[in-house]
Amino acid sequence: MTLNLGDLAPDFTAHTADGERRFHEWLGTSWGVLFSHPADFTPVCTTELGAVARLRDQFAARATKVAAISVDPATAHRAWSADIAETQGAEVDFPLIADPDRRVATLYGMIHPHHDDTATVRAVFIIGPDKKIKLTLAYPASTGRHFGEILRVLDSLQLTAAHQLATPADWQMGEDVIITPAVSNEEAARRFPHHRAIKP
Numbered sequence: 001m002t003l004n005l006g007d008l009a010p011d012f013t014a015h016t017a018d019g020e021r022r023f024h025e026w027l028g029t030s031w032g033v034l035f036s037h038p039a040d041f042t043p044v045c046t047t048e049l050g051a052v053a054r055l056r057d058q059f060a061a062r063a064t065k066v067a068a069i070s071v072d073p074a075t076a077h078r079a080w081s082a083d084i085a086e087t088q089g090a091e092v093d094f095p096l097i098a099d100p101d102r103r104v105a106t107l108y109g110m111i112h113p114h115h116d117d118t119a120t121v122r123a124v125f126i127i128g129p130d131k132k133i134k135l136t137l138a139y140p141a142s143t144g145r146h147f148g149e150i151l152r153v154l155d156s157l158q159l160t161a162a163h164q165l166a167t168p169a170d171w172q173m174g175e176d177v178i179i180t181p182a183v184s185n186e187e188a189a190r191r192f193p194h195h196r197a198i199k200p
């Protein structure tokens with residue numbers, strides 16, 4: 001299945017390292033990041049899980065819940081958590097979803113058969129409080145993701161949701177933003193009186 005931006009993120013019930021979870025119920029009114037990795041106990045995946053665990057406060061500051069998923073069973077996830085804590089210096093305190101029958105991976109199109117016909121790629125889904133998909137990414141197994149970029153996209157998405165603003169190339173929080181075409185010139189003058197018009 002291909003999921004597009006704006007689609008409802010499919011709901012599911014699955015085992016995690018800490019018991020059964022219903023995805024939408026667990027998300028509640030938070031933003032969410034669901035990211036898949038090819039296999040437990042592999043080096044790139046281990047660094048990724050450690051990186052996300054170390055960014056715990058950054059995700060919390062953005063009212064965002066994070067969940068990881070692979071086709072390994074919950075028993076492997078539990079053992080791997082201890083390994084991540086030992087080697088990466090951070091406790092995994094977010095759900096590790098077990099998907100041995102590939103049900104969730106299939107729902108989200110996380111298996112790209114011409115890349116690997118059994119394991120999930122490094123997919124990322126950012127989900128809004130409305131449960132709609134706001135971003136999709138797919139990285140190959142050999143490339144660890146840059147989670148600073150995921151935080152940057154969350155900042156941009158949250159700015160758009162709250163203020164109808166867009167963000168330019170390579171934008172970082174605190175830099176200039178763009179008033180979207182959805183805002184009329186009159187409204188822009190009222191809401192953002194100090195804005196700079198580069199072109200009408």
Ligand code: BEZ
Pocket residue numbers: 038039042043044045046141142
């Ligand atoms: C890794 O996590 O190290 C990895 C997993 C699958 C393929 C290549 C690398």
